[in-house]
Amino acid sequence: MQKLRFILSIYTIFFVSCQLFTQVKEVKQSPIIPNPTVFIQSEGEIEFSSDIAICNLNLPLEIQIYLQNQLKDLFKIKCNFNSENGLIQFKKIVNVPTDSYTINITDNILITYSSDASCFYAVTSLIQLIESQSGINTISKCFVSDSPKFEWRGMHLDVSRHFFTVEEVKKMLDLMAFYKFNKFHWHLTDDQGWRIEIKQFPKLTAIGAWRDSTVIGHANTIPNQYNKQREGGFYTQDQIKDIVKYAQNKYITIIPEIEMPGHARAALAAYPEFSCTGKQHGVEGLWGVFDDIYCSKKESIDFNLKILEEVLTLFPSEYIHIGGDEAPKTRWKECANCQKVMKENNIKDEHALQSYFIQQIDRYLTAKGRKLIGWDEILEGGLSPNATVMSWRGEQGGIEAAKQKHFVVMSPSSHCYFDHYQTSSSTEPLAIGGYLTLEKVYTFNPIPSALTAQETVFVLGGQANLWTEYIPNMKQLEYMMFPRALAMAQSLWCTNKPNYKSFENELVNHQFRVLSLMKVNYSKAILYPKTNLIRTNKGIGLVVSSIKQDEKFEIEMVENPIVSYSNPSVIKTLTSKDTLFFDRLSSSNNTKLATITIKSDVLKKPLRIEVNTNSTIGLPVSFATSPNVKFNNRGDLALVDGIRGARPWKGDEWLGFDQDTIEFTLDLLAVKKIKECKIGFLMANGSWIYLPKNVTIFLSKDNEHWNSLHKSKATEYFSQFVFKKARYVKVKVVSNSKIPEGKEGAGFHPWTFIDEIEIITK
Ligand SMILES: [Zn+2]
Structure with a gap:
């Protein structure tokens, strides 16, 4: 054993130095996502029997249970932990970087790790290395050396707009853990529902957790129409403790978010006395931003501090998220109480008043040994002394905060909002809007280029957000989360990120199968036919292609005599080598709408494209x-x-x-x-x-x-x-x-x- 460890450290030094000299070389995607820092494939493989022995050297119990369950659930492999000379051996080592681990697979498997978390990461990597074919499980010989690039690898879930059950939240945590995410930002309160039991204020859940109706379809569709169904739910404190423990066992910290001073309509439906007007409103059924927010008077701040007092007993997380976003100042400008607070404290405007509000919360959390984190609006009117900023309206908030020497988590909507559409396909289920492809997520770099090397130390990492206005259930949640979460995992973990093509191949050839094994309803958008338009001197051309080189598409067109085709003999099937031409019309009188439907095996419904062949198409x-x-x-x-x-x-x-x-x-x-x-x-x-x-x-x-x-x-x-x-x-x-x-x-x-x-x- 002693000798092996020595060889291993030589290996590590050798590979690390190799890496330094060959950084320009392209990194190949391994079967592990997120891709490890070093992955070296060697000749041969080991076959797993249905009953394997694992040498247990003080492995934490939760990791034993995890490994046991994963092997059983995914590969039907039974394992026993009491062997002295098992196939898999674990060894804790010291004097290596935090959260680093190695896996060395020769005729047996040796895992070394520096912390319990890194032991867990090694196990998730090991599981992804197992190949299962017709009931036979094998693992290729290889060497892995790995550690994370960023300490904050976050996923967020909004349970206010739509409620998710304890079991659903646990499934999300399972999936996060499998891809080495370690922060779960739990958005527990908002205008449309209050989801956490607070014993001092029972009306928060008795009234605030339920809305009488919800807008149907997209909120931009005017006039809005509502269903008349009561909807909601909340977590009891016991359920929350259970989920926090469950996450801890998977090395995930839960950061609760209690929104203030805005997005508070559900709380104010229960306790209207803490708003500026005191007027009674229901829990909101429309998505958006609302004028009624917490008043900045002392009573309202005390109310929030009492809520936080209970929140702190439930969540051991160092960071506590207090929202701080999208708080209109309309009511504060008209409120005698708010104006009095401003006058007494010499506050110059309502933005500074929000800063004053947040500062009192910050002081409380700091005194309790916690850290306040909020959305980038908390920069407005002056950043509170100990606050950490979560930058969502682009990178700017993060850049400003880092320059002021505050910690930041980057979550710009341009790359991190998984509620946006992931394909422009006509077959997509309703979403809020926007366009965030898998490839774009893959390009996400949490470090803004505007920061100096010294300033980048303030960037803790990044986070993907799942706002659920248009995500009514778990099936849709998984669809929006996967496979984009895998691209995010790579962006947050990998020191050397492989190129996108190599990552995409790994998804199609391996990880999609793993997701299916875990019963995840992932999006197959990358397998859909892609349409590309080109300009021709007579109009435009449509080229259809696919990730699969030789795929043929069935095409149907309705009512258009104008369309010509590069290969007229096979008008019903199109390959990526063919183009459909739409010629510009000489006169506008007979504008034609061509409806093209493209069928492909992965599409449940055919893709529909409507081209209006008019006299303007393709013009410069x-x-x-x-x-x-x-x-x-x-x-x-x-x-x-x-x-x-x-x-x-x-x-x-x-x-x-x-x-x-x-x-x-x-x-x-x-x-x-x-x-x-x-x-x-x-x-x-x-x-x-x-x-x-x-x-x-x-x-x-x-x-x-x-x-x-x-x-x-x-x-x-x-x-x-x-x-x-x-x-x-x-x-x-x-x-x-x-x-x-x-x-x-x-x-x-x-x-x-x-x-x-x-x-x-x-
Ligand atoms: Zn007020």
Whole structure:
């Protein structure tokens, strides 16, 4: 044993130094996700019998139980821990980095670990190395040396918008643990439901845990319609203790979130005396941001401190999340109590008043030996001395906090919001909006490039968030979480992250099978046919491709004589080598809508694409103001591809702009008599996307001398009649410069989203 350990340390030094010199070399994805720091495959494999012996050298009991259950549940392998000379041997070692472990598989398996957590990580890696085929379990010989890159590898779950049972929460914890996540951010309170029993205030759960109705469909669909079903639930303190213990056994810390001063409608439905107006409201059934928040008077702060007193007895976590986001100051501006607090404490405005509110909570938590963490709005009006910031509205909050020498957890909505769509496929179930592909999650780096090396030490790590407005059940939760959680695990764990293609191959060839074994309803979006549009000199072309090289797609088209095809003999099946052409029409009078349906084995319902073959498709567009890189998936072709953007938006078909003035010019290639100009804008205020103020159209025959038409109000389906001759059409769009107070994203610049421009000519 002594000798083996010596060889092992030589190995480690050797591999670590190899790594230093070969960092430019591409890292190959191993069968383990997240990919370990070092993975060396050697020749041969060991076969597992259905009954294996494990040498138990003071292995923590919870790890023994975990290993035993995983082997039994996934591979039907029985194991016994009392052997002296087992197939698997564990050894705790000292003087190695925290949470590091090695696995050496020769004719037997030796696992070394530095901490109990790292022993658990080694076990999850070992399980992923087991290959099961027709009842025979094997494991390839290899060497693994591993440790995490970030200490905060978080997943979040909102149980307020939709309630998840104890068993469901435990399944989520199981899945997190399997991929080495170690922080579970439990969003326990919000406007739509209070989910934690607080003994001093029984009405919080008796009243606050239940709502009488819930909005049907997307909240952007006006007028909102409601079901009339009572919905809700809560966790008793005993259930919470049980879940906390369950998570501890899997080396996960639970960080509870108790929202204040905003997102408090459920609490205020139970105790309206702690709001500014004292007026009675029900528990909210609509998603959004609401004006009624906690008053900043002493009684309201004391109420929250008493709640936290009980929360601290249930959660041993060092960090306690207090929300702090999306708190409109509307009521505070009108409230005599709030204005009195401001006057007495010499507070200059309502943002500083929020800071004053949070500071009192911070002082309490600090005195109790805990740390306050909140969403990046807690920066407004001055950051409380001991606060840690969770940056969600982009990276900026995290950058500011780190520069002020505060710790941060990065969770920008651009890469970490798993409630956004993961594919633009027409078959996707309803989601809040947005577009976050697996590949984009994979590019997530918690360290913002704007930080200096000294400042990066303040970045604890990152976190993916699961807001559940549009996630009503566990099946849908798993669908939104997987496989994106695996990409997130790689971003948070891997020192050397393999390239995306290699990760994707591992999912398709191995991990999808593991997820199926664990009965996870994961999304197969990466296996769907992908459609790509190209510009041709006569219009546009549609290319369909798939991750599987030679897959054939069945295509059906309805009502379109205009479509031609690169290989007319096989019009019903398309391969990735073929293109469907849509020619631009010479006149707009016979605009045609082509409905294409694509069938593939992985799709439950066929994919549907509607192309409006008009006289504008494929024409050149030049931008004077560029779309923001975040929402520019298809470039200028998106505006003239004949495909309208989806509502709720999926980001793929929409171009997003964040300037006050947007300007672009379309070239009709010849002077034509223009009848009408149509432009599509998006209104999705919950996603900070607003209709612009106005639109002005300019016409020119030579791209030099311009005639301006009258300024018009922007609408979602904007249309303006023209009746003039021109070759160039310039569109100038003016947006509002700030999102109004009381709305999501208040104070930020709103986005302008455009999907299409169509010029109707005579
Ligand atoms: Zn007030």
